[in-house]
Amino acid sequence: MSDLATGKSIAMLEKLVAFDTVSRNSNLAFIDFVRGLLMQHGIESRLVHNAEHTKANLLASIGPRVKGGVVLSGHTDVVPVDGQDWHTNPFTVVARDGKLFGRGTSDMKSFLAIILGMLDDITAAPLKAPLHLAFSYDEEVGCVGVPSLIRLLATEVPTPRAVIVGEPTEMKVVSAHKGITGVHTTVTGHEAHSSQTHLGVSAVMVAAELIQFLQTLALEAKTNGPHDNLFEPNHTTITVNHIEGGTALNILARHCTFQWDIRALPTDDPKKYLERFTAHCREAVLPRMRQIAADCAIETAPRAATPALRFDRASEAEQLCRGLTGDNVTRAVSFAAEAGQFQEHGLSTVICGPGSIAQAHQPNEFIAADQVAAGTRFVHDLIRLLSR
Secondary structure: OOHHHHHHHHHHHHHHHOOOOEOOOOOHHHHHHHHHHHHHOOOOEEEEEOOOOOOEEEEEEEOOOOOOOEEEEEEOOEOOOOOOOOOOOOOOOEEEOOEEEOOOHHHHHHHHHHHHHOHHHHHHOOOOOOEEEEEEOOOOOOOOOHHHHHHHHHHHOOOOOEEEEOOOOOOOOEOEEOEEEEEEEEEEOEOOEOOOHHHOEOHHHHHHHHHHHHHHHHHHHHHHOOOOOOOOOOOOEEEEEEEEEOOOOOEOOOEEEEEEEEEEOOOOOHHHHHHHHHHHHHHHHHHHHHOOOOOOEEEEEEEEEEOOEOOOOOOHHHHHHHHHHOOOOOOEEOOOOOHHHHHHOOOOEEEOOOOOHHHOOOOOOEEEHHHHHHHHHHHHHHHHHHOO
16 A cells, blocks of 8 residues: 555545534535545445435445445544634644644544545455445434434445444454433422522522432442443443523522433443433422422433444454454443444444544544554555455
8 A cells, every 4th residue: 555545545634624514514515525526436325314404424335236345434523613722723634743633633534534535446446345335424412313324224235244433443443332321401490589498499409419419320330330441431420511500699590401421331221320310300309399389390301322332252343353453452432433323233333443532522633644544554455355
């Protein structure tokens, strides 16, 4: 593999980063660019739009229509740059000291850029098994876009041998990831003057009490397990990450909302924590609130749920990636990804991609140029393997 191939990957990365695909925005301009590029190489693609037709997944297949192909999967959206101290334009790739700076360089447009930058090589190869490209939307807001893409994959594509999700792992094989359940809780209290606490219910104070209960659940999970030292931290975690409520200093708050997540080990069940929380609200907290005001309420609803990727060391995907990388270490990560969703649908799945998760979501996000080279070499070797 030549430096020219890596250069093509970097040139493509510059084009992809220039699209502002922060999750709150449409990704259609990005998808149209990719679709046009595929069309130039004689590759047809299928889109699956969201309900508003503002975003789309893309699925394309290259090579013979037979079983045993490989899916290269990645998300097109990136996280916001708002409030971050960027030293360069986040949507322009800047090369400095062997690093390529820009939003999405690590998470995870470099993986997509490598694939698209190698289309000449892919289409020229005598593939005996197909290569499938599966690009999704809205991974960063709960992996909500990929389910419709997986359904299309299941109906339109002969069963693939493996799915490789190219999240940043420094081109090391990752066998498992935690799941995530995002939850939204709204507390409705009863307004009163803050000097008359016997006449009202402060939604903010109740929310604080409920958050403390979640902290108790989190400590129980940390202490009692289950535990798995391949993960860091080695237990299920529960955290409240956003809270909003109240009107004024001297008014007992009518409303308070908070958002929290459960990041569960593959061997743990996030539902049990959610059920304990809702039972506590229903049996211990709400009756006390309604003794003061009957219109008080606590509403809790899951907003996103992504299953964990379970260990399957004998899987086709794992054996494939270990053969290509020479990496035989068993690893797990605590972040959630779309890999668990592919596996949940019966597809052999592993995570392996260029870049470091330590750079993801950070100001001045970057990928080391040698990681782009390693990722390019990986795809090059995969093409050769599928052409045998």
